[in-house]
Amino acid sequence: MSDQLRDWDNQHVWHPFTPMSAYRDEQAPIISSAEGFHVFDTEGNRYLDGISALWCNVHGYQVPEIDQAISLQLQKVGHTTLLGMSTPTAIELARELVSITPAGLNHVFYSDAGATAVEAALKMVIQYHAQTSPHAPPRTKFVRMAEAYHGDTFGSISVGRVESFHKPFSDLLFDTISVPCPVAYRVPAGYDRESWLQACFDTVDRTFAEHHERIAAFVIEPIVQGAAGILVHAPGYLQHVRNVTAQYNIPLIADEVAVGFGKTGTLFACEQEHVLPDLLCLAKGITGGYLPLAATLATSEIHNAFLGAPAEGKTFYHGHTYTGNALGCAAALANLELIHKNNSVENARQIEEQIHSDFSTLRAHAHVGEIRQKGVMTGIELVLDREQKTPYPTSRRIGHEVTLACRKRGFIIRPLGNVIVLMPAIAMPLNLIRQLTAAVCEAIEEICGN
Secondary structure (H helix, E strand, O other): OHHHHHHHHHHHOOOOOOOHHHHHHOOOOOEEEEEEOEEEEOOOOEEEEOOHHHHOOOOOEOOHHHHHHHHHHHOOOOOOOOOOOOOHHHHHHHHHHHHHOOOOEEEEEEEOOHHHHHHHHHHHHHHHHHHHOOOOOOOOEEEEEOOOOOOOOHHHHHOOOOHHHHHHHHHHOOOEEEEOOOOOOOOOOOOOHHHHHHHHHHHHHHHHHHHOOOEEEEEEOOOEEOOOOOEEOOOOHHHHHHHHHHHOOOOEEEEOOOOOOOOOOOOOHHHHHOOOOOEEEEOHHHHOOOOOOEEEEEEHHHHHOOOOOHHHOOOOOOOOOOOOOHHHHHHHHHHHHHHHHOOHHHHHHHHHHHHHHHOOOHHHOOOEEEEEEEOOEEEEEEEEEOOOOEEOOHHHOHHHHHHHHHHHOOEEOEEEOOEEEEOOOOOOOHHHHHHHHHHHHHHHHHHHOO
């Protein structure tokens, strides 16, 4: 049966972010079951999941409390629309999200993925400006971070362009204003670390001074840009962005799809610099990795701009068939209860310390340029030459080779180009973390040498 599944897989399944020709030659695992923090393939091999099912698993697999919550909800209703009606789990989850997110985010708009949460936020601010300042010049410019990634819908691509992903679509994207990412592993000619980071802060001031009358919002992944290769922002940058956007009364959209639910060491990354965004985008870890669900939280100022008699046309005409799905919301409620009950965020901080300690020797490796880490989010950048910071050529697929070497040892990780990414579930026990870091070190030695 395993051979038959692989044949059907190769014939019919188009995998996301996967070079399909190479995939068909590599005999990738077909995962058929899971338990705890391990997954099992159809051939009986066992793997420790080091990327938390693409950054969304929180408590591991077959979690009794979440299983039960979904099962109980199935005995009532699996799904019903939120268009013009409601459902108890969606209401209860909205109340819970409002209580645990930064103060002032009082309204929850549901969707089904990180990209759709961002897409909703983009449309909200455009319509917000149109309805609060109908006679002013249109505010349609978004300020975005260089190297940002916010999903793969056309709106989210526009504010989070990755050249290697999105080049064919460049003529179809709306115009934006880009500001540099405040990191300093590599800096432009004429700068050192300190002057470059200062330039990144100054660019925010200058951008808003010059363009504030046309800016709709600033879109940011708070603290860490995940898909860019775990780029950890300079301390104070997020607060600086909030101060500048507040000065000009321009909304701040915080995309916490990747960084939210404990992965940076606080429940939400914005907490680390005491930032209150106007819109907050959530997904991935919201259901503990069980079901697709996303949420865009908004302040009352944003939400109330959409109130009025139906004939006024202020309604937010946007939505998804599975908005506020009852099963997803039930899973999310159980997930959030477990995060609190098990003190999972504190465990994430212990994981951060363990990973940092375990990689103390790896930092000096001849082909490790930099190890970037915030909470459980860890990126190891591999380079040909450590002193010159020379990257491996794309054709070498060095990150992928390390991934295969880890898989051979019974561990699943996933690279971002030359960056090896570890993103374990925040509830993973430390003994499993030590096994994961040891396997990564061995794999890098095997593939990169001394």
